[in-house]
Amino acid sequence: MSAELTDIEADRLWNFPGGIHPPERKELSSGTPLSSLPAAGDYRVPVKQHNGEPGEVCVQIGQQVLAGEPLTKPGMANGLPVHAPTSGTITAIGPARIAHPSGLADLVISIRADGEDNFCELYPVPDYQQLSRTELLDRLRDAGIAGLGGAGFPTDRKLALQRPLDYLIINGVECEPYITADDRLMQEHAAEIVRGTEILLYIAGCSKALIAIEANKPAAIEAFKPLLADHPTIKLRIIPVKYPSGGEKQLIQILTGREVPSRGLPIDIGLVMHNVGTAFAVQDAVDHGRPLIQRVVTVTGENVRKPGNYWVRLGTPVERLLKRCDYAPEPQQPVIMGGPMMGFTLPDLTVPVVKITNCILLPASSELAPAQQEMPCIRCGACSDVCPAELLPQQLQWLAKAKDYDGLEEQNLFDCIECGACAYVCPSEIPLVHYYRKAKAEIRNIARDKASAEIARERFEARQQRLEREKAERLERHRQAAEAREKAQAQAVKAGGDNPQDAVQAAIARAKARKAAQAAAATKAGDKNDGKNDGKSTGDSE
Amino acid sequence: MSIVTALLALGVLALIFGLVLGFAAVRFKVESDPIVDQIDALLPQTQCGQCGYPGCRPYAEAIANGDDINKCPPGGESTIRNLADLMGVEAKPLDAAHGTEDTKKVAVIREDECIGCTKCIQACPVDAILGAAKHMHTVLEHECTGCDLCVEPCPVDCIDMVPVPTRPENWQWNLQKIPVHTVESSD
Numbered sequence: 001m002s003a004e005l006t007d008i009e010a011d012r013l014w015n016f017p018g019g020i021h022p023p024e025r026k027e028l029s030s031g032t033p034l035s036s037l038p039a040a041g042d043y044r045v046p047v048k049q050h051n052g053e054p055g056e057v058c059v060q061i062g063q064q065v066l067a068g069e070p071l072t073k074p075g076m077a078n079g080l081p082v083h084a085p086t087s088g089t090i091t092a093i094g095p096a097r098i099a100h101p102s103g104l105a106d107l108v109i110s111i112r113a114d115g116e117d118n119f120c121e122l123y124p125v126p127d128y129q130q131l132s133r134t135e136l137l138d139r140l141r142d143a144g145i146a147g148l149g150g151a152g153f154p155t156d157r158k159l160a161l162q163r164p165l166d167y168l169i170i171n172g173v174e175c176e177p178y179i180t181a182d183d184r185l186m187q188e189h190a191a192e193i194v195r196g197t198e199i200l201l202y203i204a205g206c207s208k209a210l211i212a213i214e215a216n217k218p219a220a221i222e223a224f225k226p227l228l229a230d231h232p233t234i235k236l237r238i239i240p241v242k243y244p245s246g247g248e249k250q251l252i253q254i255l256t257g258r259e260v261p262s263r264g265l266p267i268d269i270g271l272v273m274h275n276v277g278t279a280f281a282v283q284d285a286v287d288h289g290r291p292l293i294q295r296v297v298t299v300t301g302e303n304v305r306k307p308g309n310y311w312v313r314l315g316t317p318v319e320r321l322l323k324r325c326d327y328a329p330e331p332q333q334p335v336i337m338g339g340p341m342m343g344f345t346l347p348d349l350t351v352p353v354v355k356i357t358n359c360i361l362l363p364a365s366s367e368l369a370p371a372q373q374e375m376p377c378i379r380c381g382a383c384s385d386v387c388p389a390e391l392l393p394q395q396l397q398w399l400a401k402a403k404d405y406d407g408l409e410e411q412n413l414f415d416c417i418e419c420g421a422c423a424y425v426c427p428s429e430i431p432l433v434h435y436y437r438k439a440k441a442e443i444r445n446i447a448r449d450k451a452s453a454e455i456a457r458e459r460f461e462a463r464q465q466r467l468e469r470e471k472a473e474r475l476e477r478h479r480q481a482a483e484a485r486e487k488a489q490a491q492a493v494k495a496g497g498d499n500p501q502d503a504v505q506a507a508i509a510r511a512k513a514r515k516a517a518q519a520a521a522a523t524k525a526g527d528k529n530d531g532k533n534d535g536k537s538t539g540d541s542e
Numbered sequence: 543m544s545i546v547t548a549l550l551a552l553g554v555l556a557l558i559f560g561l562v563l564g565f566a567a568v569r570f571k572v573e574s575d576p577i578v579d580q581i582d583a584l585l586p587q588t589q590c591g592q593c594g595y596p597g598c599r600p601y602a603e604a605i606a607n608g609d610d611i612n613k614c615p616p617g618g619e620s621t622i623r624n625l626a627d628l629m630g631v632e633a634k635p636l637d638a639a640h641g642t643e644d645t646k647k648v649a650v651i652r653e654d655e656c657i658g659c660t661k662c663i664q665a666c667p668v669d670a671i672l673g674a675a676k677h678m679h680t681v682l683e684h685e686c687t688g689c690d691l692c693v694e695p696c697p698v699d700c701i702d703m704v705p706v707p708t709r710p711e712n713w714q715w716n717l718q719k720i721p722v723h724t725v726e727s728s729d
Contacts, residue, residue, distance in 0.1 A: 102713040438715040445712055453587035456687045459668040460589045460597060 004257065005166065011237070014257040016250045018386040019242040020421045022177050022341070024216060025367075029300040030180040032308035034188055036294075037324055039086040039117040043315035045071060046098045047107040049354040050146035051153045052078025057109065063090045066120035068291050071109050074141060080154050081144045083291040084120075085313035088113040099318075099337055099354050103347030111315065122289035128199050136203050136286065143285035144292045144355075149246075149275030150342070152356040155282065158272065165206040166270040169255060170197050170279050172213045172220065173239065173246035176339035179359040181296040182276050184309040186213065186220035189280055194227050196279030197234055199286050204272055209234045210255055211276075216241050243341065244419040248273050250388050262415050277358075297353055299325045301362035303333060312353045318360055319349035327362055332370070336361040340368055341420040375428040383422035383432060389415045393422035393432050400439040405446065408439055416440075578606045584624045588616045589667035590689030592641045597667060605629070612636050616688070618643035647688040647703040649681045655700035662692035662701060 048054035055072030059065060065084040072081045088111045095105035125131060125139070141156040149171060170193070174182040186193060197209050211228075213221050215238050224236050239245055239254050249260045251273065258269045266273055274282075277295060284290045293314055300307040305326040312321055318335065336343040337351075339359055353360075361368075383393035391412060399407040416436050423432040489501060581602040588598070593613035595601040605611055611625040612634050619636065626633035636643060651662070651671075658676040670686045673679030681692075681701075693701045708714075 098710070100710045100713075101715070102708075102710055104708060104710050104713060106710055434715065441713065441715050445714075448712070449586075452684075452687075453585075455685070456587040456589065456668050457582070457598065459670070459685060460587065461599075463667065463669050464597075 008167070008256050011235075012257075013237070013239060014254055016245070016253040016388050017390050018388045018421060019244065019250075020386050020424055021241070022243055022424060024241070025178050025300075026180050026183070026216065028178065028302075029298050029307040029309060030183050030217075030219075032306075034184050034296060034309050034311055036311040037313070037316065037321065039067075039113050039313065040115050041113060041320060042091070042317070043085050043088075043111045043113065043313065044096055044317060044350070044352040045082050045085065045109045045111065045315035046352065046354055047072055047082060047109065049082060049152065049314065049356065050078075050080045050144075051151055052080060052157070054107065055079055055081050057093060057107070059090050059093075059109065061090050061093055064088070065090060065111065066118050068122060068293055069120045070142070070144075070291070078154050078157050080141060080146055081291075082109070082314070083144055083293050084111055085293045085315045086111070086113045087116050087118040097347060097351055099346065099351040099357060101344035108352075119290075124289040125286050128286050129202060133203055133205070136199070140203075140282060140285060142291070143281070145278065145281050145285060146292070146355045147275055148277035148281060148295060148355065148358070150338075150356055150358065155274065155278055158274070159200070159203050161265075161267050161272075162205070163267045164270060165204055165267070165272055166208070167256070167272075168197070168201055168204055168206045168209040169251065169266075169271060169273040170200075170209060170211040170276055171246060171248070171251055171273055172211060172217075172276040173251055174217070175214060175241075175243045175246035176341050176359075177243070178300050178361055179298050179339050180300075181298045181309055181358045183217045183220050184298075185280060185296050186217070186276055187223050190220070190223035190227055192283045193276050193279045194224070194231060194234060195287065196281070196283035198231075199282050200274060200279060201233065206272070207233060210237050211235070212237045212239055212251055212255060214239055214241050214245065244388055244417065244421065247388065247417050247419060249417065262412055292355060295353075295355065295357070297321065297357055298359040299362075300359065301336075302364035302367050303328050303330060303362040312357075314354055315352045317350050317352055318346060321353065321360060322349065322362070329362065330365060332365075333362060334368075334370070336363070341424065342418060371431065372429040374430050377428055377430060380427060382425045382427065386421040386425050388419060388421065389417060391416055396439075397430065397432055397435050400435040403439075403442070405439065405443050408443065413439060413443070578602050580628060581605050581625065584617075584621060584628060585614060586617045586621060586687075588687040588689045590616060590687070590691060591667075592616070594640065610634075610637065613640045615641035615643055616646075646706045647690075648683050648686040648706055649688065649690075649692055650683075650702050650704050651679055651681055652700040652702065653678050653680060655698055657698055659697060661695040661697065665691045665695045667691060 047057060053075035055074045057071065058073050059071050065071070066087045067084055069084045070081045071084055074081050090109060091112045092110040094108065096108035096110070097103060098106045098108065100106070128136060137156045137160055140159070141154065145155040146152040147155060147158070172182055172186050174180070197211065201207070201209055211224060211234060213224070213236065221236070221238055228234055228236055237255055239251075244250055245254055248266060252258055252260055252266055252269075252271055256271065258271070260266055261268055281292050285292070294311050295314065296309050297312045298309050299321060304322070305328060307325065310321065310324070318337070322335070335346045335349060337346050337357055337360060338344060340361060340363065343359065343361060377394060377397065379394065381394065384391070387393055396408060396411055396413055396416070399411060413436060418433050418437060420433050423430065426432060578599075582599050585598040585602060591597065592615050593601045595604055601609070601614065605625065611629060611631065612622050614621055615636060622636065623633050656678045658673065658678060660673065660675050660679070662679060663671045663673055667689060668685055668687055670682045671679050671692060672682060688703065690703060693703060
């Protein structure tokens with residue numbers, strides 16, 4: 001074993017640069033046990049809830065569906081299906097507003113619950129070790145499992161990459177303030193998470209796992225300790241509290257001291273990471289055959305009277321969830337999906353909870369001040385002190401404002417994890433992350449335009465070549481036809497038959513003779529008349 | 543005699559250097575993009591012909607031969623700027639004689655009105671229209687460059703140029719423009 005692996009085995013923890021300590025406010029929601037919402041009312045299931053291509057809709061309006069029935073077939077690239085959250089009738093399939101910062105509409109399948117909540121037939125796996133890796137991966141895909149930590153990358157795609165692995169890391173850090181969904185899940189379902197971790201280890205072909213929990217979750221840590229006593233391959237790591245230690249790259253640095261290369265993946269350095277929620281969903285899909293139709297969502301903030309964590313079916317409108325929690329909005333109340341650092345303000349409350357929704361936050365204006373007027377940068381450098389990716393936020397901001405996209409890429413803009421630490425410490429209230437997101441979107445659009453221009457150029461050139469080829473083929477056909485004709489004539493002559501040319505020559509001779517006769521007649525007539533007709537008749541005869 | 547030696551010596555030297563240079567020219571040949579390819583790479587490849595040339599590549603050739611760089615409306619200001627950088631000339635405003643910069647559009651055939659004449663198929667520079675004689679035609683939206691060339695030949699005017707819609711994937715993070723609604727009380 002290398003010195004580094006010995007260090008990791010010996011419980012050593014490293015540190016990542018930067019980071020901040022915002023007020024945690026987790027006590028608001030971490031105390032109440034998980035509860036569920038009744039299956040009733042309308043559900044709106046967006047077709048695309050993960051990071052990849054949306055699936056193909058395979059249900060019709062008016063169709064009766066059962067809970068867990070697939071509504072889409074997974075698409076080609078990184079596709080995942082979505083499933084009916086409860087039994088009921090499909091009432092609409094069309095564009096509706098989705099949970100996205102743009103507030104734009106996307107394809108949504110609406111279901112009216114019948115209140116019965118009948119499940120379709122589920123196919124649990126009695127012993128997952130009897131199935132091959134690929135069979136299990138197909139099961140995870142068909143269960144629609146995407147990373148529940150936030151990015152929503154299809155779990156089966158992440159596991160399908162085959163590279164030698166040192167560790168599987170289960171991320172239970174949940175470093176963002178206010179959010180306690182993973183904390184509650186770990187407290188109440190630690191056994192299922194450990195079981196999910198075993199399944200993930202089997203699928204990934206990896207022998208060792210680390211479960212990382214931040215030190216501010218003592219109840220979750222206590223829940224895991226007795227369970228892991230008889231699991232020598234799975235180790236618990238308690239990491240110090242700092243934001244954003246739950247970020248994939250940051251947590252890897254804390255646990256292993258390794259750094260994920262720029263634009264690289266954890267698997268490049270022999271690691272793979274999944275969220276505790278994903279581990280639970282994997283266990284549920286394999287042991288019970290249940291697809292991903294619900295997740296734990298934290299509803300919190302001082303303007304919610306009953307904050308807590310809830311099992312929410314995917315597609316539940318945020319409004320119904322908030323009503324259940326008895327919310328008391330103030331004027332101009334922002335409703336944030338996600339946490340205070342990385343979340344976004346919802347355009348309205350009809351948007352549904354999706355696979356990556358971990359928190360709905362209704363802060364009072366006293367706890368989360370509304371955005372202030374942006375002031376000029378005073379070059380204090382506080383932002384670069386806290387940046388966990390060791391970037392230069394201030395420099396990036398100048399370049400983003402100047403739309404210097406080459407410069408931004410040189411400064412590794414795409415290593416920015418958008419954690420918001422820089423904007424949090426900025427004394428000038430500059431919404432730094434907003435500038436980065438805008439620049440990233442712009443750079444991606446430019447790249448997309450360039451790619452489509454390249455395709456258009458190829459198609460144009462292919463068409464030009466085709467037209468030229470067709471023209472050449474046409475000329476060639478004409479030439480061959482002419483040759484064949486000549487050949488046929490030559491053969492006919494050889495065979496002693498009439499040469500068609502002779503007939504032509506004879507016809508020409510006859511025509512010439514007739515014209516000569518006409519000309520002679522005309523000249524005679526011309527002698528009698530005046531000279532006017534002379535020119536015309538000569539012209540005719542020529 | 544000494545002149546002969548000198549000539550001989552110089553001749554031998556010239557031969558050696560010639561061989562060395564000739565070898566180096568072959569061995570260390572720099573594979574550089576010809577200027578036409580570089581210009582072509584900057585053009586938007588709509589193949590619309592608004593510049594007066596039958597496609598982007600012919601215009602790239604014309605620019606390489608000294609034509610103006612401001613004749614490409616789909617590329618707009620940014621393309622002119624990039625071309626000016628590449629060619630080492632001053633950027634100038636778009637020549638209005640060739641059209642104005644517009645939002646990106648795609649052609650859409652009103653399919654129930656299409657008579658299947660194939661005229662648009664022949665006009666499309668990137669083969670983005672699918673169909674056969676006396677059968678309905680349709681535009682492959684992903685391949686359409688929005689060049690407008692199919693609109694004019696259509697005898698029944700059933701082709702519309704529609705702006706490309708903003709989707710969550712290509713949205714620009716204009717946070718100020720989001721219609722955020724004020725949340726009402728739960729009572």
